[in-house]
Amino acid sequence: SFDRILNSAIDKRMNLKAVTEEGAGKIEQRKDFLQFLLDLKESEDTATSISLLQLKALLMDIMVGGTDTTSTAVEWVMAEMLQHPEVMKKVHEELTEVVGLDNRVEEFHLPQLHYLDAVVKETLRLHPPLPLLVPHCPSLTTSIGGYTIP
Structure with a gap:
């Protein structure tokens, strides 16, 4: 299902981010749309943060659209x-x-x-x-x- 595909992509990106942050120095990450959405999800600003469900809905809209x-x-x-x-x-x-x-x-x-x-x-x-x-x-x-x- 699309939900599994989206979860897999999100998990891989979050794991990649964790690995690069733990490594020697911070490796510069590419800023694609998924990373931008993940940054919004992790934001402490309640005015701009989004939930995991909202993040997946946006990704689905882009894929289908x-x-x-x-x-x-x-x-x-x-x-x-x-x-x-x-x-x-x-x-x-x-x-x-x-x-x-x-x-x-x-x-x-x-x-x-x-x-x-x-x-x-x-x-x-x-x-x-x-x-x-x-x-x-x-x-x-x-x-x-x-x-x-x-």
Whole structure:
């Protein structure tokens, strides 16, 4: 279960912290999000401290939220390509040329996949993964380069 996974990660990090604090001198620790949350949990300031349950809830939100937005973005890319078969054909041609038909896309291929990169970025522009993004329009009428933007 997720609870066991989270407990394991938290325990490992707390044990690592205990070992580094007991060792010769204090070894500089990396400050990632989990360490930041653990510092809040151990804080003596009641206004900013959090419980173990709250810490696990925040970690769960991040894990689930990150997965959901990624899968949703991939679904939008696929939907846009289905609506624009000429785009899908160009992406397929680029993948065939750069990666080949019987190979998996590897990280080193990514810098060469310019068209696919543009398709993904355009899809993210059209369908942002966050529902409450700031509108992409000026709050006041603006003039840029002689053009009036209402």
